[in-house]
Amino acid sequence: MVNQSWLKLHPEDNLLVALRDLPAGEVITSGERTVTLSKEIKAKHKLAERDFAEGDKLYLYGVLVGKALEAIPSGGLIHTGNVVHAAETYQAKQGETHWEAPDVSRWQDRHFMGYHRKDGSVGTANYWLIIPLVFCENRNVETIREAMVDQLGYGRKEVRTVDISSLIKAYQAGADEATLRGIDPLAGKQENEKDQRVFPNVDGIKFLTHDGGCGGTRQDAQVLCELLAGYITNPNVAGATVLSLGCQNAQIPLLQAALSKRGAAGEKPVIYLEQQQSRSERDFIAEAVKKTFLALTKANHCTRAPAPLSALTLGLECGGSDGFSGLSANPVLGQVSDWLAALNGKPVLAEFPELNGVEQSLINRCRTPELAEKFAGLMRAYSDAAEAVGSGFKNNPSPGNIRDGLITDAMKSAGAARKGGTGPVADVLDYAEPVTQPGLNLLCTPGNDVESTTGLAGSGCNLIVFTTGLGTPTGNPIVPVIKMSSNTSLANRMSDIIDFDAGPVITGASSIEERAAQLLEFLVDVASGRQTTAAQRLGQDDFIPWKRGVSL
Template sequence: MPAIVLKVHPADNVIVALRNLAAGEQIEFDSQTYTLPYAVGAKHKFVTEDRQPGDPVIMYGVLVGKATQPIRRGEPITTFNLKHDADPYSLAKKQPYRWQPPDVSRWQDRTFMGYHRADGRVGTRNYWLVVPLVFCENRNVLILKDAFERELGYAQPEMYRQQVHELLSLYRAGEMDVIRKMQPFVDVSQNHTLTHTSAPQSGRPFPNVDGIKFLTHEMGCGGTRQDSAVLCSLLAGMINNPNVAGATVLSLGCQHLQADMISAEIRRQNPKFNKPLLLFEQQAGTEYALMSQAVKETFLGLAEINKLTRQPAPLSALTVGLKCGGSDGFSGISANPAIGHLSDVIVTLGGKTVLAEFPELNGVEQELINRTVNDADAQKFIDLMGGYSAQAEAVGSGFDMNPSPGNIKDGLITDAIKSAGAAKKGGTAPVAQVLDYAEPVNTPGLTLLCTPGNDVEATTGMAGSGTNVILFTTGLGTPTGNPVCPVVKISTNTALLNRMPDVIDFDSGPIIEGEQTIEQNADALLDYIVRLASGETITAAERLGQDDFIPWKRGVSL
């Protein structure tokens, strides 16, 4: 019989409800009986002992808040009776850390089929990238997108266009009553299973090109020079991403971010860079001359990268981003620990994993400092966290304001609760490297990367730092994807999978149901990633064309 409650850490003084618990219900747990004075919803927590104002509440073994009102034994914690709090952290408090790597014998000789690049990295996709250096070129990028995607077979299915066509026909016939009485159109585009197969490529002229990805943004000029410099690093990182085989870059000519700057930054990040890089400047002539030349040269570039084929690569060639969004009270006890265990496996095999979202590490800083291999990186983490937090507080916000209404409704009452669960994505491995936004990941092991918690800004940052797969856990559901990096959506509960099968790729709900251990779920997920990285399947976000790209302007974004 599945458990109905769970204590995450022995030191905790809260217990998590795994299903809805009624007022007056008696709960037997760990030789104790708790009579609930109020109903406790699934994913929410009740205290194991009376709490008075100022008393600490502990979850995941860390301070996650302090009582603001008396809380009786068995009573749920809420935004009314609990406020965010977290323990202070410093380099002086750093403790020695020992790690026991997991057994990876079953994965030691496993390979995936990837695209080997000249710099030694391996792509899980073979993309051509089209990017503007300034927002003035967005229109031209979108014109190229329409032309290439329609003619080369990469465009999204036109089911909604067909629906509008049918409605228009009825409207012209004066059949408004028919339109009003019509049932919603049935989605026949996918079969609501966890395997989203690749789009047919038999009719494509370039079968080894997985897609042409077109980025637009609102930066490059008119802001600060610092913003342009960050954008330069980010775009260089996207072009250097192992999933990208070549790029077309459009420049107006007079903007802050100049063509020679992006070229120099690409080679600064990657001295071994040798991909096709096409640079076009509009102010050198007419728009037609720019676009016609860009079309021809890009077409030739696609023909060139189509010669590349997938070859076997060890799992150590994976660089895996670890992300959560639309989190719920189950995130920290199912999907996040599962990808945390997977992260430890990848690290043990010699691969790279990337934990980002610094606002969602609030409250677990000392644990991460303790795990950081060298003091310089530990101090860098402290400086980045402190500066980020101070910037937010300076405008009247703060990390404590991070949980969204959806997070709170589903059990994440304080930022420290949310953060402690979010940090489980990073497993238990030592921290090998700490990076600021858009810095490239170049050290095997677990990396801490400074990004906002904002889903798209974070996934954009991880792809810009070199991830070739991103794992994204969600309890509430989100369609987030990325132009160059497959984003695997992992549900924390099976009810979400059943509700949103068109956006979920993998389910960690069996952990909650007691049907799988965290390790078993992680192993099944890694099997899926090997198939995904080999091009045998695609993610829901790829199938939907969910190519989200938002550069972080280093303002206050939580």
């Protein structure tokens, strides 16, 4: 890739990728073809390697990603006006699954410092949860947050919100509009030193407010309880305080049954409180605070100890993707995924709408025909549900994706799937099912960033890597989310939210394997608590349960 201005990703491709802005008139030689650009092609976008007639198939990453809507000349820009989404159909598993695992001798004896749980899992953090079973309890949860977080030393150490006190003072003193315009609300930002934690071995109290639990379908309540059970049993969690109103669909026994299914009944302390059985709201909140405080004194006994890298369950996520995501950040993460799988760790690839067009490849990688059938069934059911409401996977790319070179869903998917590396598929999971099998897992979630990361944490991931080409402030309440940029320009422009830059792969300054090794080292530091992520520092605790309606 060194010194190249364009790239052909696969021998079967008939599209080329611009690695920098290519001016009109530039001549490109691809094999025996000479391509002259009639117009400027922006970096990240695709151009035709040859002349296309209407209806011709377009290939990228070696897979079908679209069809020409009209004649496109050699060197022409590929855009939504001349190309439509198209993807290959898929069928039953073909052939045997073979994989030559990569050499992981350099990582074999590496450890991270984690929190060991009774069930054998290991956390990269140690949190206590406050969970409402229904949206009616959200206000009580917020009251508990106000009562406990700052006083226990869990307030955000660095103030990053704007300070309008200078504006207020100037306005009250009679300042005119011109004076007010000249005041910088960031000028007075200072470090806000909080007291040290009362419980130094508890990383924080997290609050999972949501708008579910009642008023929707019974299936929504069931899925919500399965998801909440996943959060309670996540290795990053010490225990939970659960607030119930009493009359909602998501009843306490429903959550307890979900916990029991996971073999977790009695494994972790869970405090259940029902407001309709309390004397008053004030007493209800006081009881929740006191019981939680007492539970934290015990959670504080757990300390970090060495754990093998096989104890990592790594969520593979992308969002705000661009035309470089599939060239740098995603394959870098895919290399880490392969190393982790070879170490008997558990990489987890989610976002099923963004696997459209690469289904057959993943089906063939499934270890058994039964897993292949389950994956195909989940994909078809999801696609059918989208089609039934007049949508479809073809509608997945966002305006930002399209603006930065991801024109069709199949094009986006072909790059997104590279996060999963090349290893065999060890298990296929529906939303909120727990990850149990070492090796690559496929988890059915939407492509929506927060709904997907919420699902990854609920299935047991103790780390998440989130690749992005455009930038996104997404985080998770209980799982460290490492944000990796596909290009250095983004890493520099949004340095406050980006943790790791894969951009050197695009410029040729680093190989995929070199950057992947650096990423894995960074993950070990995050898992050990030696590094905090930008999302953690910014308090980005995003939690949105999927209601199983159509969400792309």
